Amino acid sequence: MLEREVVYESVLDHDFLDEIYSLPGGHEIKKCIQCGTCSGSCPQGAVMDYAPRKIFSLIRAGFRDEVLESNTIWYCSSCYSCAVRCPKEIKITDVMYALKRIAIKEGKAKKGRKASALSKNFVRMVNKYGRNHETELMARYILSAEPFNALNFVPQGWRLFSNGRLPLMPHKIKNIEQLRKILKKIDELEEM
Amino acid sequence: MSERIGVYVCHCGTNIAGRVDIDEVVEFAKGLDAVTLVREYKFMCSDPGQSLIQKDIEDGLINRVVVASCSPLMHEKTFRNVCTRGGLNEYLFTMANIREQCSWVHVDVERTTDKAKGLIEAAVRRTRLQEPLTKREVPINPRTLVIGGGIAGIQAALDLAEAGKKVVLVEKEPSIGGHMAKFDKTFPTLDCSACILTPKMVSVGQHENIELMSWSEVEDIGGYVGNFNVTVRKKTRYVDADLCNGCGACWEKCPGTRVPRKGNVHEKLSIGPTTSIYIPFMQAVPAIPVIDADTCIRFKNGKCGICAEVCERNAINYDMEDELIEFEVGSIIIATGFQTFDPTPIKRYGYGKLDNVLTAIEFEIMNCASGSTGGNIRMADGSEPKSIGIVHCVGSRDKHYHEYCSRVCCMYALKYSHLIKEKIDAEVYEFYIDLRCFGKGYEEFYDRLLGEDVRFVRGKVAEITEVPIEEAEKGKLVVEVEDTLVGKVRRIPLDMVVLCTGLEAHESLADIAGLCSVSIGKDGFIIEKHPKLGPVATTTDGVFIAGACQSPKDIPDTVAQASAASSAVLSMITREKIEIESATASVDEDKCSGCKICNSLCPYLAIKYDEEKGVSVVNEALCKGCGTCAAGCPSNAISAKHFEDRQIFAEIEGILSA
Numbered sequence: 113m114l115e116r117e118v119v120y121e122s123v124l125d126h127d128f129l130d131e132i133y134s135l136p137g138g139h140e141i142k143k144c145i146q147c148g149t150c151s152g153s154c155p156q157g158a159v160m161d162y163a164p165r166k167i168f169s170l171i172r173a174g175f176r177d178e179v180l181e182s183n184t185i186w187y188c189s190s191c192y193s194c195a196v197r198c199p200k201e202i203k204i205t206d207v208m209y210a211l212k213r214i215a216i217k218e219g220k221a222k223k224g225r226k227a228s229a230l231s232k233n234f235v236r237m238v239n240k241y242g243r244n245h246e247t248e249l250m251a252r253y254i255l256s257a258e259p260f261n262a263l264n265f266v267p268q269g270w271r272l273f274s275n276g277r278l279p280l281m282p283h284k285i286k287n288i289e290q291l292r293k294i295l296k297k298i299d300e301l302e303e304m
Numbered sequence: 305m306s307e308r309i310g311v312y313v314c315h316c317g318t319n320i321a322g323r324v325d326i327d328e329v330v331e332f333a334k335g336l337d338a339v340t341l342v343r344e345y346k347f348m349c350s351d352p353g354q355s356l357i358q359k360d361i362e363d364g365l366i367n368r369v370v371v372a373s374c375s376p377l378m379h380e381k382t383f384r385n386v387c388t389r390g391g392l393n394e395y396l397f398t399m400a401n402i403r404e405q406c407s408w409v410h411v412d413v414e415r416t417t418d419k420a421k422g423l424i425e426a427a428v429r430r431t432r433l434q435e436p437l438t439k440r441e442v443p444i445n446p447r448t449l450v451i452g453g454g455i456a457g458i459q460a461a462l463d464l465a466e467a468g469k470k471v472v473l474v475e476k477e478p479s480i481g482g483h484m485a486k487f488d489k490t491f492p493t494l495d496c497s498a499c500i501l502t503p504k505m506v507s508v509g510q511h512e513n514i515e516l517m518s519w520s521e522v523e524d525i526g527g528y529v530g531n532f533n534v535t536v537r538k539k540t541r542y543v544d545a546d547l548c549n550g551c552g553a554c555w556e557k558c559p560g561t562r563v564p565r566k567g568n569v570h571e572k573l574s575i576g577p578t579t580s581i582y583i584p585f586m587q588a589v590p591a592i593p594v595i596d597a598d599t600c601i602r603f604k605n606g607k608c609g610i611c612a613e614v615c616e617r618n619a620i621n622y623d624m625e626d627e628l629i630e631f632e633v634g635s636i637i638i639a640t641g642f643q644t645f646d647p648t649p650i651k652r653y654g655y656g657k658l659d660n661v662l663t664a665i666e667f668e669i670m671n672c673a674s675g676s677t678g679g680n681i682r683m684a685d686g687s688e689p690k691s692i693g694i695v696h697c698v699g700s701r702d703k704h705y706h707e708y709c710s711r712v713c714c715m716y717a718l719k720y721s722h723l724i725k726e727k728i729d730a731e732v733y734e735f736y737i738d739l740r741c742f743g744k745g746y747e748e749f750y751d752r753l754l755g756e757d758v759r760f761v762r763g764k765v766a767e768i769t770e771v772p773i774e775e776a777e778k779g780k781l782v783v784e785v786e787d788t789l790v791g792k793v794r795r796i797p798l799d800m801v802v803l804c805t806g807l808e809a810h811e812s813l814a815d816i817a818g819l820c821s822v823s824i825g826k827d828g829f830i831i832e833k834h835p836k837l838g839p840v841a842t843t844t845d846g847v848f849i850a851g852a853c854q855s856p857k858d859i860p861d862t863v864a865q866a867s868a869a870s871s872a873v874l875s876m877i878t879r880e881k882i883e884i885e886s887a888t889a890s891v892d893e894d895k896c897s898g899c900k901i902c903n904s905l906c907p908y909l910a911i912k913y914d915e916e917k918g919v920s921v922v923n924e925a926l927c928k929g930c931g932t933c934a935a936g937c938p939s940n941a942i943s944a945k946h947f948e949d950r951q952i953f954a955e956i957e958g959i960l961s962a
Binding site for chain 1: 784
């Protein structure tokens with residue numbers, strides 16, 4: 113028998129909206145009028161599970177898992193078109209970052225596996241050297257996210273190497289201890 | 305004096321000249337009988353254009369005028385005035401419409417030009433036969449009748465009274481105040497409704513220029529602009545208004561009740577005393593009670609009489625009867641307001657069947673501080689709801705009921721959300737199709753509500769049921785709705801549902817409109833004279849409209865229209881006299897057979913039968929010159945001035961011969 117799909121109120125998480133609201137950048141989220149400026153302006157909208165406007169309607173209705181497990185938050189390239197144009201001045205890109213953090217924390221970032229691997233390794237580079245080291249970042253990213261695909265990266269890697277884009281040795285910034293203190297403090301604040 | 309006709313052909317920029325060969329038309333007109341002069345000009349309606357005509361009349365070159373330009377509706381008055389200024393009777397002028405009826409609707413230049421020639425020849429031929437008519441003036445009675453004592457009628461009456469004019473305000477309920485008196489708060493400012501309304505009601509009651517007739521209904525209206533004869537039925541209160549001082553002893557002691565004794569909280573909803581002798585609410589103006597004869601024990605079995613016993617001023621009189629009062633006024637303002645849609649026919653919403661499904665007006669009364677729940681939001685069993693759904697567009701934007709948008713529901717729905725959050729902090733769901741927050745401060749109010757954790761769900765509710773599917777739905781009302789922004793059908797369990805019932809024309813409006821000879825549109829509301837430029841006037845001179853009798857309106861718009869209507873009345877009264885149509889019908893008494901067919905045909909009730917002479921007589925003050933009677937008269941006894949048979953035949957011949 114064909115059954116109609118109905119969503120029961122009991123499966124929805126009505127605290128989700130307040131959860132996002134309390135995070136940095138989430139403060140205007142309740143003021144969304146669902147106009148669609150964000151989705152219309154988003155260059156990545158076509159490949160997203162839900163374009164940004166719908167993400168906001170899902171948050172409001174309490175569809176927590178649908179939001180956190182969607183590819184939307186990982187396909188956001190932080191171009192800020194939506195945030196600049198939003199008539200209610202919602203910091204949409206910031207909300208996407210907030211969603212990424214929750215998704216990673218709760219292990220719901222399956223569709224964001226590659227993107228989160230890149231982000232994590234990038235942060236590791238910054239912690240280690242005070243700036244990015246492309247060669248190590250690429251190596252670590254490929255090993256952690258796409259190990260069986262490693263050989264396919266060789267031609268591209270060779271071209272980058274030939275053009276001097278993949279330095280063998282990392283460059284450390286001066287006084288890296290001070291930067292690490294700052295980053296540690298941020299971590300502490302986030303935990304609070 | 306022979307006819308010397310001047311023909312003026314207007315280019316109307318390229319509106320006419322672009323499709324009509326003006327030179328050819330001019331040459332053609334020059335050849336017509338009695339035409340002594342033909343001119344063409346870019347815009348005849350402009351100052352220089354008008355001066356051309358005026359100068360030709362003054363110079364004695366012409367004594368009749370034909371202007372070939374746009375429609376009479378647009379500029380007939382303009383050119384009639386030119387004739388008058390030039391010293392020519394304005395009825396010796398004719399307009400040939402070669403724009404709306406010619407250049408705008410045809411493409412082929414040659415045939416369009418031919419048609420223009422035909423229209424001009426028709427006008428010229430009819431103009432030769434036209435006769436000068438004299439304008440007539442009638443005095444205007446400065447007194448005004450305002451029908452309806454809601455906020456529209458109150459505002460209109462006060463504006464006129466403040467200007468020193470006499471007003472009769474007729475209200476069918478025991479007190480003025482209308483719907484606004486039932487509200488607790490008003491959107492979007494959340495002003496206390498009673499606080500802003502009561503002072504106005506008191507002013508009406510005390511104003512020396514306002515004669516207030518409450519618990520009264522208009523029975524008959526005759527006459528015409530400036531001189532209407534009105535008959536009002538003063539329904540019996542069984543209380544002598546001259547003796548009563550509104551002390552309240554009667555309703556405090558009355559053993560009868562107008563509400564069901566055994567009903568639940570919702571069935572007993574009311575504001576003001578629920579006894580059989582009552583005032584509708586405590587701030588009533590006048591504060592004189594009425595006996596509800598249907599529930600009064602005295603009228604049922606003759607056994608009571610407590611109210612008469614306790615009344616120290618002996619104001620109670622069970623033998624009182626309705627009174628008919630006749631008076632004259634010069635103008636009428638209709639301000640009968642609205643009634644709310646009854647949602648019972650929408651079975652899937654369960655109103656009347658499911659406890660805790662309420663209409664907006666019931667919820668309004670529940671929120672009213674002086675209402676039976678003391679302003680507390682309660683379920684039928686008296687407990688406090690934890691979750692409330694508000695369903696928009698009930699009876700509005702729906703071809704099964706009313707096609708139009710009721711305009712106020714979005715905003716009062718938002719107001720409800722705010723009141724609920726403020727009073728009991730229950731969960732609130734707003735089920736809407738669109739949120740139409742168009743007025744001053746309205747969008748800001750919506751924005752505020754978005755921040756108050758109201759759950760907005762876009763989608764019209766499909767069904768309200770009490771049949772549960774899952775555990776959490778047991779004992780609840782369940783709303784089924786597609787959340788169109790998410791794209792999923794949702795089932796939402798709730799304690800209470802408020803139906804935002806739309807506004808519809810009051811059931812008494814059709815009768816009132818009939819009495820005043822104004823038209824009702826297919827939406828049931830009065831049709832205004834012009835949707836943009838004549839919003840307070842009607843097709844009947846001297847009859848004006850204010851508020852929701854014209855279309856659904858909120859309070860600010862109603863008050864604005866009421867002031868506009870009173871200012872329209874004032875500008876008429878101030879003239880003291882009014883010009884009335886000269887092109888009226890007249891009956892040739894020798895030919896009239898007294899068949900009375902015309903009496904019933906006349907849409908303005910202008911023809912009466914003279915019993916003595918045995919003929920029908922036209923009241924020229926009422927006649928609009930529509931010609932219906934002339935066409936309908938089987939004895940050919942009626943002729944319409946300015947539209948005589950010979951003039952019309954000449955016109956037809958003109959069209960055919962060109």
